[in-house]
Amino acid sequence: MKAVLDIMVDFFTGNGFIASFIVVGLLCLVSDFISKKITKGRIHASAIAIVLGLVLAYIGGVVMNSGVDPATGVQYKKGLADIAMFTGVGFLGSSMLRDFTIVSTAFGAKISEIKKCGLVAIIALFLGIVSSFVFGGVVAYAFGYKDAVSVATIGAGAVTFVVGPVTGDALGATAEVITLSIAAGVIKSIAVMLVTPVVAKKVGLTTPRAAMIFGGLMGTTSGTTAGLAATDPALVPYGAMTSTFYTGLGCLLCPSVLYALTELIL
């Protein structure tokens, strides 16, 4: 019996990418069942699947205790995918396949809708970055970080979890502050995934235009696309289109203009 179990675990470890299809397929099956039978269709199956994914990611973190890989010395940070037999899930959910499938969703989107929203989408991008930076910075200040470098780094982390460390490195922030900025960005991304399907109708997130503004304001590509997927898959390409400019623009603005302004104020 143990031998059979070993063979099965070995398959998962040795063929991670293939095994990830089984894992995600099962997750979808369970989510579909919960959506149809328990919530009577009120909660979208994809929203449930994303929540279950996050729960598994948390369990992965607990199991590995957020430690360090003994072989490579690299800090564990990929949730469920840190467990050897589930590494394939990390590959399936990597930024390479994320971006590839996001691009494919453009097939079927309407060029006219995108053209119509050009200006308001650009406004949303700048407003999104500046407001995230300001709110993140204000919270950092309220929690006792009074120096411009720390405030700007945590503010940048609230833009996205990529912009935080980029800004922190550029400004010479402490490791503790950089870690905090990443945590703030990940919380933002997770919050967007979870909150979007719940509030979408109330905030008018039902049209391609609203989705483009939404992508520009939120920015986090993972959060935005997952949130929209759980709301209405037809809106995904529009939100992704603007959110994909957000991190780059954030990396441009945060360590330069926005940091200079922070220094002036403090």
Add this chain to the structure above:
Amino acid sequence: MIYGVAILAACMFLGTTIGEIIGLLTGVNSDVGGVGFAMLLLLLVTNCKKITNLLPNGWEKGIQFWSAMFLPVIIALSASQNVYSALSGGVLALVAGLAVVAAAFLFLILLNTLAGKVEAKKNSKEAEQ
């Protein structure tokens, strides 16, 4: 079917290259909007009859397959987030992350309503003419 997948991959390649070049020019040293450019390229190519007429039937399936795989990828992505350490990042990270999302939703209502009014005005002007 492979042609659809190849077109998709080529669009991602070109889009990312454009994004990286913009990143180089602006000194960001990372991809600026590569995925966005790739999406626009894919739209342009697949809407161009001159190109698609050259392809054998069924090329669309290659793109549609990956489009359908989007949700599974996103579920895998959510399962590989660093939820544990984000939640142990303390109250500051939690408050900052949530405050920013709440603010962005308020701005969404504002901008979307404004854009709707501008569009309505434009439409009524066009109707008058």
